[in-house]
Amino acid sequence: MAISHTLGLYIPFKLNRLLTKDEKQSRFVQGKRRKGSGEAVVLDLDTVVRMNSSYLEVMDKFYPVKGVIAGPMMCMIAFVIGTMVWFSYGALISPNFKGGGWAFLLPLSGVCFFCFLCGRPLLKDWFSKTHYPVRFNRKKQLVHIYQVKGEIITLPWKDIYFTTSKQKVSYCIVGHILAEDNETVLNTFSFGHVGNKTDLSRYWEFIRCYMEEDCLAEMAETVLYCPPVEKRREGYIIGLQTLIKMDSRLEWIPNVLLLPLSLIESIARYIGMQTSKIPQWSQEVIDACAVEPNDPINVGAENNSPHRWRTVLANETREVYDAKNKRLKSANEMIKAKLDAKYGVVPEPGTK
Structure with a gap:
């Protein structure tokens, strides 16, 4: 999963190329209601940093896995340097050692080269930016x-090919961002969530509805958690919670087994x-x-539940779980009613 988040950060997007067939078939069109299924019309997927009547700021897709690649890189560099120091110390204090400084030149060069290879991806996480946000400006229709x-960079909402x-x-x-021929890709940016197409369709509808529809109050009710990174650095506990968050209790056993790795990743994430x-x-x-x-619309991390650990461990009480689902269902029903009134009722897939 971590590899899925790296395109655009560790691996640059391919530019100065033509749109692919898949990109044309999977296009999200502004001004057009997205067909969906199920009760959820929109999903924010825990990506909202700040939402008000002027703008919606969302996280980059790299944020959830920050530290996942840096953790192993950090360990490998520490192991290689530690091994080199241990062998060097042992050789220097050995009474049989008769070599000079040249005896350490080759292994030292190898260590430096290895650290360089591992250090490059490490620096994508360290000494960079805490995150890379995107703001959707509703009032001026800009991104x-x-x-x-x-x-x-700032672009008109309608000019972007999503x-x-x-x-x-x-x-x-x-x-x-396309050239004048509307075929050549000059620049690419990503944001939000990495997942399946169904969730992405609802996530796109969340973005589109914010920019184009009159349902901000209802949409605000669908945002249950905002990453606490606005004008501040994420703390260690928040980072650990982000890395180990579970969707169900079935994940308890694998997460316990992977806990040592998660702790290493959380340390790398905190560093x-x-x-x-902090991006300015x-x-x-x-x-x-x-x-x-x-x-009247002002959603941010200050609205987060104080019982975050229960959500992270998929261990909410039945009352809290039911209340949350009732809130989401009610908000989505109101959004759907407004969209139906504007565009007409969209039939469920498989119905006539």
């Missing part, structure tokens, strides 16, 4: 993208968060996203 290279990108065994939503800079939006973006005083 502000904080790119991996540190640049901030589609799915296959990531090994899963998918994510990407936005393409990455503490050594990285330019003044132009801040001005463009100005929030009206007393905005």
Whole structure:
């Protein structure tokens, strides 16, 4: 799963190429209601950093697995350096050692080369940015993208070609910036969630409804958790919770077995968060996203439940679980009713 999140960060997107057949078939079109099935019309998938009437800021797709690749890299570098130091110390104190400094040159060069190879992906997590957010500006119909290279670009909502990108065994939503021929990809950015196509369809509808529909109050009710990274660094506990979050109690056994690896990854994640800079939006973006005083829509990490561990371990009480599902169902029903009134009733798949 971690490999699925790396395209665009560790592995650059392919640019200056034509759109593929799959990208054309999987396009998400602005101004068009997305057909779906089931009770959920929209899903935020724990990606919302801040939501108000002016803008919706979401996480990058790399955030959930930050530390997963850095953890093993960190361990390998520490092992190789430790082994080199141990052998060097043993050789130097040995009475039979008669070599000079040249005896250590070759292994030292090998260690340096190995550290260089492992250090490059490590620095994608460390000494970079804590995350790479994307802002959807509802009032001005703009999208502000904080790119991996540190640049901030702003594009009209209608000018972006949104589609799915296959990531090994899963998918994510990407936005393409096309040339004048509307075929050549000049730039690509990703955001939000990596998962199956059904979830991505509902996630896209969450983004589209925010930008285009009159249902902000209902959408705010569907956001149950916001990553606490706005203008601050993530703490160690939050990072550990993000890495080990379970969807059901069936995951308890494999997660216990993988706990040592998760702890290593959480340490690497924490180092990455503490050594990285918090992304800062330019003044132009801040001005463009100005929030009206007393905005009735204001969703952020301050609204998170204090019982996060229960959610992480899939161990919520029946009362809390039922109340949460009732809230989500009610909000989605109201959103669906508004969309049906505007676009007409969309039949469920398999019905006439």
